[in-house]
Amino acid sequence: MNDAAITARIQAVFPDVQPATTPNAQPRLCVPAATLPALARFLLDQPDLAFTSLMDLTGYDLAKYPSTPPSDAIRVVYLLHSLCHLHKLALWVDAPRASPVVPSVAGIWPAAIYFEREVFDLLGVRFDGHPSLHRILCPDDWIGHPLRKDYVYPAEYLGVAHLREGQHFESGPVRG
Amino acid sequence: MAEPIRPGNALDEQIHLTAVDEFLAWGKEHSLFYLLFATACCGIELMQAGGPRYDVDRLGMIPRATPRQADLMIVAGTITHKMASRVRTLWEQMSEPRWVVSMGSCANSGGPFSKWSYSVLNGVDKYIPVDVYIPGCPPRPEALIDGVMALRERVRRYRTSGERDATPYLVAGGDCAFGGHPGKDDGSGGEPKR
């Protein structure tokens, strides 16, 4: 199926899924968080879609992002691939920055278990229904979520100063 | 016809007299086993130093897979705060006397990540004592071998006289594009200590 046909096929069943306008040729579908579990199951189970592979699940903070209109959300991105039909699809799920919660797709694509832990670690998105949502890259006692635009840099970790004498961070404010 | 050259068979040409300590020091100097430990791109250069072109095996440097068999730890690559405690554990598992070479700007001072990263440790010397610093991003294998030759001299001196140099050796001529040389902190102005 081509991109337009995939979009039409999905919209026939999930009318609240809208294609985003992007400069890229490949369409991104904006999905409301509540629709995601049903949509994910649908994408995997329909034989003519058969998105068997979750290639990537990542996210980014839209604060300070040059988007129109300005948004106050964290965007979770799902990149899907069908190994039998060789077509691809990208999904966007926006979650409010204040308390971002997105349903987990770990039960549908087990690859999401690690990906969702990473997005939780770096952006603080909680994935409802994830089997064990804890940090994966940062140490367990790390404070904050580093890829958030309002992240406050640590001054030290385990008593070891973060900077050498005379250095200063060029990327943001420092805690403590 | 001239006499062919043969090894002499006089007794004094076959027997070399030395002190046991000197002999052991000679052996130690020529068998610096290093821990196979690389965390980032500098590790590629470390592998290159072990490959056929540079071949540090000829200096008696054999990579060991466990710290318990290693004399030398070459910290090749970026050390994050999370990794730092593991580095410390590996170092503690090595038997005395243990030696540490900090290879590359990252291990020296945080390198390209020193001012922009939340997670990178700015210099492995905050966790373990370092004997030789090698600047560069990454250092060439020649620089690594230069550092190792300096370290071998220290190993021999330590083995014969029991003295261990407190000041680290800094390999000169690295293209240290990022961050400062750690040598700046000790009042040497970053000059190499030859």
Ligand code: SF4
């Ligand atoms: S010093 Fe450069 S080459 Fe070495 S680990 Fe750091 S970034 Fe990589």
